[in-house]
Amino acid sequence: MTVIATTLMAKTVLEQLGSGALPDWHRVESAIRVKRLRTGDRLFRADDQHPYVYFVHQGIIKLVYETADGKEWIKAFAEEGRFFASLTALEPGGRTSFSACAACDAAVEQLPYQVLLALAETHPTWQKVLRRSFEIYGFRKETREKELLLLSAEERYRRFIEERGALSARLADKDIASYIRVTPVALSRIKKRQPSV
Amino acid sequence: MTVIATTLMAKTVLEQLGSGALPDWHRVESAIRVKRLRTGDRLFRADDQHPYVYFVHQGIIKLVYETADGKEWIKAFAEEGRFFASLTALEPGGRTSFSACAACDAAVEQLPYQVLLALAETHPTWQKVLRRSFEIYGFRKETREKELLLLSAEERYRRFIEERGALSARLADKDIASYIRVTPVALSRIKKRQPSV
DNA sequence: CATGGAAATTAACCCGGGTTAACGACACGG
DNA sequence: CCGTGTCGTTAACCCGGGTTAATTTCCATG
Numbered sequence: 446m447t448v449i450a451t452t453l454m455a456k457t458v459l460e461q462l463g464s465g466a467l468p469d470w471h472r473v474e475s476a477i478r479v480k481r482l483r484t485g486d487r488l489f490r491a492d493d494q495h496p497y498v499y500f501v502h503q504g505i506i507k508l509v510y511e512t513a514d515g516k517e518w519i520k521a522f523a524e525e526g527r528f529f530a531s532l533t534a535l536e537p538g539g540r541t542s543f544s545a546c547a548a549c550d551a552a553v554e555q556l557p558y559q560v561l562l563a564l565a566e567t568h569p570t571w572q573k574v575l576r577r578s579f580e581i582y583g584f585r586k587e588t589r590e591k592e593l594l595l596l597s598a599e600e601r602y603r604r605f606i607e608e609r610g611a612l613s614a615r616l617a618d619k620d621i622a623s624y625i626r627v628t629p630v631a632l633s634r635i636k637k638r639q640p641s642v
Numbered sequence: 643m644t645v646i647a648t649t650l651m652a653k654t655v656l657e658q659l660g661s662g663a664l665p666d667w668h669r670v671e672s673a674i675r676v677k678r679l680r681t682g683d684r685l686f687r688a689d690d691q692h693p694y695v696y697f698v699h700q701g702i703i704k705l706v707y708e709t710a711d712g713k714e715w716i717k718a719f720a721e722e723g724r725f726f727a728s729l730t731a732l733e734p735g736g737r738t739s740f741s742a743c744a745a746c747d748a749a750v751e752q753l754p755y756q757v758l759l760a761l762a763e764t765h766p767t768w769q770k771v772l773r774r775s776f777e778i779y780g781f782r783k784e785t786r787e788k789e790l791l792l793l794s795a796e797e798r799y800r801r802f803i804e805e806r807g808a809l810s811a812r813l814a815d816k817d818i819a820s821y822i823r824v825t826p827v828a829l830s831r832i833k834k835r836q837p838s839v
Numbered sequence: 840c841a842t843g844g845a846a847a848t849t850a851a852c853c854c855g856g857g858t859t860a861a862c863g864a865c866a867c868g869g
Numbered sequence: 870c871c872g873t874g875t876c877g878t879t880a881a882c883c884c885g886g887g888t889t890a891a892t893t894t895c896c897a898t899g
Contacts, residue, residue, distance in 0.1 A: 510791055580732075
């Protein structure tokens, strides 16, 4: 069945992080809920209390900051096989700082963070899985910070196309613009500058 | 002695992260080396192989990205009581992506990451300490990303002064400018705009 | 096939911050 | 006491990207 396939997929990814079999996996499995999303559907909104971790089974999820004056800037894209969550929402009593929205039809698995925390308290293997997850997350955010600090808008665009070609081909230009942190108008100008690609 | 005091300080911080006593602490203690720095001294440079974790005992360390054309943009400041490291350099075979430089006379404790990894493999408590550390690191980077994506240069400056007043009072304006990601000239203009503060 | 709506493009204008350069304020060493 | 260097400020000019708005392309739906 579909459900079994999806949880197995998440399991495989997690086992790599912990470098071995995961004790009490059934606890995770029974806590997972699969959510199907249509393009534009929201998984959660900024400022929700929402201590869940997600795994993308299919599609692309946009993680979006929304400003007071109605603008949206995309923090990250989560594709198939990737986990995501709002770190601030995982802290006790914390709230999300961004929204999650389907960039195309998608299916995700939702898991209460509490389940992972409980497993981590009793199993070193699970503690290690969490440690590695956060390590990788920090690694990604560090890269993003570096790009925002050092690169011009045009360089950010070129690099995004270069390094995430498969992803960018599936996205609307306006979403790429929002991730690059320029307006769609500016992106259109940037693209025109170098017609040789 | 000074050395004992410093390692005790790091111990206290780590025990909070692990929420309890740390087994085999003596292994950490015997691996720690204290480094004293004069203003402008570098702890490591971008692209070094340097799998160490640092704890700031005294002073302020600037973490700096250096561009090909000789410009410097400050990624973060590490003050007293804070840990820092280059995540990319902690991965096996990895290298640092930025430099660390003393913003004023400083003293830091240096610990090979290998020691922490080994402790984490044998003690769940240490695994948890690492997990919490990376969690907090991710949390910080998320905040920084949000500021860079959503705020104007002026807003970034105001917020920095507001939220890190004690730190900013100890820094040269040019370093604040570099962190805010504007030139010193631009910062001077920004400061002039609102003379009421 | 016609039509409404979103996305992408293009043009015109504006503005914040980069760049360069000149200048004053200090600190430091000789 | 006078150089020398660094830092902060100010001015003048430039440019990339924001803003607004008009136009086109492309679907999706009736």
